[in-house]
Amino acid sequence: MTQIYFAATPKQWPLYRDTLAQACARLGLDVTITQNAPDPAAVDYIIFEPDGVIQDFTPFTNCKAVLNLWAGVERLVTNPTLTQPLCRMVDPAMTESMAEYVTGHVLRYHLGLDGHILNQDGIWRHDHIPPIARKRPVGILGMGQLGQAAARALHSLNFPVMGWSRSEKSLHGIETYHGEAGLVQLLSRAEILVLLMPRTPQTENMLNAARLALMPRGAKIINPGRGPLIDDDALLSALNSGHIGHATLDVFRIEPLPAQHPFWGHPNVTVTPHIAADTHPDTAAQVLAENIRRGEAGLAFLHIVDRTRGY
Numbered sequence: 001m002t003q004i005y006f007a008a009t010p011k012q013w014p015l016y017r018d019t020l021a022q023a024c025a026r027l028g029l030d031v032t033i034t035q036n037a038p039d040p041a042a043v044d045y046i047i048f049e050p051d052g053v054i055q056d057f058t059p060f061t062n063c064k065a066v067l068n069l070w071a072g073v074e075r076l077v078t079n080p081t082l083t084q085p086l087c088r089m090v091d092p093a094m095t096e097s098m099a100e101y102v103t104g105h106v107l108r109y110h111l112g113l114d115g116h117i118l119n120q121d122g123i124w125r126h127d128h129i130p131p132i133a134r135k136r137p138v139g140i141l142g143m144g145q146l147g148q149a150a151a152r153a154l155h156s157l158n159f160p161v162m163g164w165s166r167s168e169k170s171l172h173g174i175e176t177y178h179g180e181a182g183l184v185q186l187l188s189r190a191e192i193l194v195l196l197m198p199r200t201p202q203t204e205n206m207l208n209a210a211r212l213a214l215m216p217r218g219a220k221i222i223n224p225g226r227g228p229l230i231d232d233d234a235l236l237s238a239l240n241s242g243h244i245g246h247a248t249l250d251v252f253r254i255e256p257l258p259a260q261h262p263f264w265g266h267p268n269v270t271v272t273p274h275i276a277a278d279t280h281p282d283t284a285a286q287v288l289a290e291n292i293r294r295g296e297a298g299l300a301f302l303h304i305v306d307r308t309r310g311y
């Protein structure tokens, strides 16, 4: 019998208990799933999330993998006690949600929706007709699971999409860039920029004052990646000078974003409370079960985290 220790936050337990048991049963797995582990050495798999109930993975000497419920792993890769294989969450419903969030906010900017929805004042303004999407270049920093899904969604609406990643990529219909020179090219053309990179020492503050200055005047920024990707002070001064037209931020250095933070109430910032793309238990349970099946069959795990890269 395979022992699964559900060590995510307790509020997740009712969402996963039956769904995960059913997903394992469908794959023919004989498992017990528990919310506690009196004998850590008997645990085969740990299901985890940051702020979960354990911090020390040392006693789980026979654990074959730690399966994270979140896509981001920055708070796990620095845990020195976590020596077991670590898998991050790649959930098809989360991917879909992110593509929807990005597309919605890109269209808001592209069509100038705020100008019509907010503060209707009885004045007939016929002076701003948006261009068609194919004339609005959008840049995406981070072309992994989520960046590629967002890119495909925007490409299907005819936006010219440019994507930047650490490694070189070739994606149908998307202009792909890598390296510093590629980043400069992308930033200098992106009228709307989407950040979908992980937080690592290399990506921290990557959107700094010098790089913001490369962007076209009035460019918009959408950050559903991680807060520390942006130098907050540099962004605020670019917003205050009008060089950056608006920013939609879903993630922050401190979450929840403190009530006194200047992003709240800034006329050119929209704050969303880390809701761009949640993990959906019904689809995520299938991903967890498939990885457990693979572990039991001696196959390679899916979505394994590379500790040296940090994502």
Ligand code: NAP
Residues within 6 Å of the ligand: 071, 072, 073, 094, 141, 142, 143, 144, 145, 146, 147, 164, 165, 166, 167, 168, 196, 197, 198, 199, 200, 202, 203, 224, 225, 226, 250, 251, 274, 275, 276, 277, 278, 311
């Ligand atoms: P992923 O598949 O690992 O993709 C990450 C992308 O970032 C890859 O294209 C990677 O390049 C690129 N990258 C990493 N380090 C880089 C660097 N130093 N320079 C240039 N590119 C770099 O991750 P994902 O599943 O798409 O998720 C991305 C992030 O979204 C997560 O880490 C998490 O922080 C965030 N997220 C947010 C929410 C939300 O609700 N707001 C939900 C889920 C995830 P390579 O392709 O070359 O490796």
